[in-house]
Amino acid sequence: MSDILIVDDEAxxxxxxxxxxxxxxxxxxxxxxxxDCMAAIADAAPGLMILDIWLKDSAMDGIDILxxxxxxxxxxxxxxxxxxxxxxxxxxxxxxxxYDFIEKPFNIDQLMVVITRAMETSRLRRENATLRRxxxxxxxxxxxxxxxxxxxxxxxxxxxxxxxxxxxGPSGSGKEVAARYIHSQSARASAPFVTVSSASxxxxxxxxxxxxxxxTERGIEPGLLEQASGGVIYFxxxxxxxxxxxxxxxxxxxxxxxxxxxxxxxVRVDLRVxxxxxxxxxxxxxxxxxRQELYDRxxxxxxxxxxxxxxxxDIALLAQHFVETLNKTQGLPxxxxxxxALAVLQTMRWPGNLRxxxxxxxxxxxxxxxxxxxxxxxxxxxxxxxxxxxxxxLSGELAxxxxxxxxxxxxxxxxxxxINRFGGNISRTAAFVSxxxxxxxxxxxxxxxxxxxKSGGRIAHLDDEDDDESLEG
Numbered sequence: 001m002s003d004i005l006i007v008d009d010e011a012x013x014x015x016x017x018x019x020x021x022x023x024x025x026x027x028x029x030x031x032x033x034x035x036d037c038m039a040a041i042a043d044a045a046p047g048l049m050i051l052d053i054w055l056k057d058s059a060m061d062g063i064d065i066l067x068x069x070x071x072x073x074x075x076x077x078x079x080x081x082x083x084x085x086x087x088x089x090x091x092x093x094x095x096x097x098x099y100d101f102i103e104k105p106f107n108i109d110q111l112m113v114v115i116t117r118a119m120e121t122s123r124l125r126r127e128n129a130t131l132r133r134x135x136x137x138x139x140x141x142x143x144x145x146x147x148x149x150x151x152x153x154x155x156x157x158x159x160x161x162x163x164x165x166x167x168x169g170p171s172g173s174g175k176e177v178a179a180r181y182i183h184s185q186s187a188r189a190s191a192p193f194v195t196v197s198s199a200s201x202x203x204x205x206x207x208x209x210x211x212x213x214x215x216t217e218r219g220i221e222p223g224l225l226e227q228a229s230g231g232v233i234y235f236x237x238x239x240x241x242x243x244x245x246x247x248x249x250x251x252x253x254x255x256x257x258x259x260x261x262x263x264x265x266x267v268r269v270d271l272r273v274x275x276x277x278x279x280x281x282x283x284x285x286x287x288x289x290x291r292q293e294l295y296d297r298x299x300x301x302x303x304x305x306x307x308x309x310x311x312x313x314d315i316a317l318l319a320q321h322f323v324e325t326l327n328k329t330q331g332l333p334x335x336x337x338x339x340x341a342l343a344v345l346q347t348m349r350w351p352g353n354l355r356x357x358x359x360x361x362x363x364x365x366x367x368x369x370x371x372x373x374x375x376x377x378x379x380x381x382x383x384x385x386x387x388x389x390x391x392x393x394l395s396g397e398l399a400x401x402x403x404x405x406x407x408x409x410x411x412x413x414x415x416x417x418x419i420n421r422f423g424g425n426i427s428r429t430a431a432f433v434s435x436x437x438x439x440x441x442x443x444x445x446x447x448x449x450x451x452x453x454k455s456g457g458r459i460a461h462l463d464d465e466d467d468d469e470s471l472e473g
Contacts, residue, residue, distance in 0.1 A: 003027035004115070005046035007037045007065070008081070009056045013104075017050060020108055021115070034060035038068070045073050048119055051098075053082035053089055063096060070097040071265055074220045077118040081106060097220060141181050142321045143314035145423055147306040147457035151178065154303050159185035164253075166298050167276040169305030172355030175276040176236060178305055183232045188272060191231030194224050198240040206245045207261055214263035223260065225252065229269040238275040238298065239284050246291045253297045273298065308350040308357060310457055313423040315346050318354065322361040323374075332365040338373045345379070346421040412447045415440075416460050424451045424458020 004026050008014045011032065018028040029046065031037040033055055040046070049069065053062035060068070066078055080093040083104035090101040099118045102111060141152055158165060159182050167175040176195065183193045201209050212223030225233060235241065241249070252258050257268045275298045284290035308315070319337055327334040337345070341364075350356055360380060368378035401409065415433070422428040430440040444450070451458045 003029055003044075003046050004048045004050060005029045005031060005037070005040055006050045007031045007055070007062075008050075008052040009033065009054070009058070010052075013052075017111070020111070024112060026115075034058040034065055037065055041069065041073065041076075045076060047076070047122065048115065049076055049078045050115070051078050051080055053080055053093070063092060066093060066096050066098055070220050071214070071263070072267075074222055075122065077122045079114055079118055140321075141177065142317050143311060144317060145311040145313040145457055147311045147454070148314055150457075151303070151305060152181075155182055156185070158182060158301055158303075160187070162272050164272070164298055164300040165274045166300070166302045167274065167305055168302065169276075169278065170307045170351075170353055171278045172353035173305045173307050174354045175305050176234065177354075178303070179232070179234050179274045179276065182274065183272075186232075186272075188231050192228050193232045193234065194228035195234045195236055196224055197236050199237050203242040203245075206242055207248065210245070210249070211258050211260050212263075212267075213261040220260070220263075225258065225269055225271065226260075226267055228271055232272045232274060235273070235275040235298075237277060237279075239277050239279045239281060239290055243289070243291065246294050250291065250294045250297060253294075306454075306457070308353040309420070310454055310459060311423075312346050312420050313457075315357065316342055318357055319345055319361055322358045323365065326362055326365055330362075332362070333368075335365060335368070335372055335374050338375050340376050341374045341379060343421070344376045347417045348379075408447065411443070412449060412462075415444060415447065416449055416462075419444075419449070419451065419460035424460060426451075 004021055006014050006017050006021075006028055007030075008017075009032055014030045014032065018030060021028050029040055031040050035058070037051075038060075051062050051065060055061055055065075062080060062082070066080070069076055069078060074097070077099040078097070080090075080098045080101045081104055082089060082101075093101050099121070100114045102114060141148075141155075143149075143152075155178055165179070165182065167178055169175050180193060183189060196210065198206075208223065210223050210225050212226055213221050215221075235249075248258070252269075252271075253273065256270065257266045259266055281290055281295050281299070285292050285295060308318075316337070319342070323332075323335060323337075326332040345357070345360070348360075352359070361374075363380065364374045364378040368374055415429070418433055419426065419429045422432070426440060426444075427437055430437040433440070435443070448463045449460055450463045451460045453459075
């Protein structure tokens with residue numbers, strides 16, 4: 001999209017404009033009628049068109065060509081020229097999406113100013129669209145735990161195909177990062193990655209956002225599906241998509257074409273589709289909130305993304321990654337995590353997963369003291385409870401229990417936390433808590449604590465949570 005297509009039924013005019021543009025360093029092509037014009041566009045979309053309104057011996061006039069090009073190639077700026085121009089034609093052309101209107105005989109300087117501005121506007125529009133599509137496009141996968149390695153191995157298997165992927169996992173676990181990783185390693189890596197935030201788009205606007213719209217007053221406004229053509233469309237939290245839209249998306253998946261809202265001509269697209277969900281879609285289907293046919297189309301390759309609870313061993317790597325990222329993107333201090341702060345992070349609850357961890361690190365960098373280390377006091381909920389002489393205050397539950405029960409409750413929660421901190425590794429846990437491995441096994445058995453494999457890693461829990469349980473080192 002770098003050359004200029006000149007469409008005029010007068011050969012002298014075409015040649016004159018071409019010579020002027022070539023002297024200014026532009027590449028040009030020429031067409032004397034509508035058939036040649038449409039064939040040239042089909043062969044390769046130009047960077048700009050100079051289009052005469054009146055074309056003798058043509059099946060289409062300039063306005064018809066303008067409508068067709070704006071429908072199928074909305075990014076091509078079109079400058080209209082005419083020797084019979086009047087204000088009505090100019091207004092009609094601008095309403096149909098023309099960049100500008102120049103009347104014959106035209107001033108060469110005026111023509112060059114309009115063309116230069118149109119080319120620059122088109123370039124900026126494409127660059128801005130690309131930046132919007134790729135906003136937040138970091139696809140860096142960070143981790144080393146068994147569950148993380150299992151996830152990456154699954155992602156690597158699907159990067160070279162066009163198979164539809166369904167990523168499932170809790171909110172904030174990194175499903176979109178996983179989808180972007182697949183895209184970045186695929187043959188479509190240089191093409192758009194467009195995210196459809198199903199939960200944040202109002203249901204009444206969903207179709208207009210996805211399919212775009214056509215209107216006489218505003219011309220053509222491409223939707224997200226059209227913007228993603230050639231690349232990936234990613235449906236984030238697809239369970240939030242309205243039922244009516246689900247049926248239309250199903251048709252797009254089958255036909256790879258659709259109608260814009262208010263339009264009459266079908267738009268063809270080439271898309272790879274990825275989706276994510278934090279819900280049980282089978283339960284949503286039973287409840288009548290999700291279409292079985294769409295689920296079958298989207299769930300070709302299901303991949304589970306583990307929660308942060310299932311990959312606690314990665315917290316140190318992830319925390320440092322977020323420190324470095326926030327330093328580069330926001331200029332926050334480049335601080336290290338102290339061993340005690342890291343231990344606190346590895347034992348905290350993470351219902352918000354990676355997103356919550358990033359927020360915790362950002363808060364610590366903004367509100368923490370000026371030292372080079374992030375300490376436990378910089379983390380939320382770690383200010384204490386302490387008395388003025390430094391003694392810890394008992395939680396309400398522990399304070400109401402007899403000593404034996406309180407000790408057992410503390411030991412159970414403490415050991416559950418430490419085992420999960422070390423990814424279910426009993427040997428490492430024993431070394432940290434200063435117990436013999438055999439003694440720790442006996443203690444865990446007495447407390448009813450077991451470990452099981454989940455998402456490629458081992459998770460500690462109470463023995464009434466699962467049927468397939470064992471302790472391993």
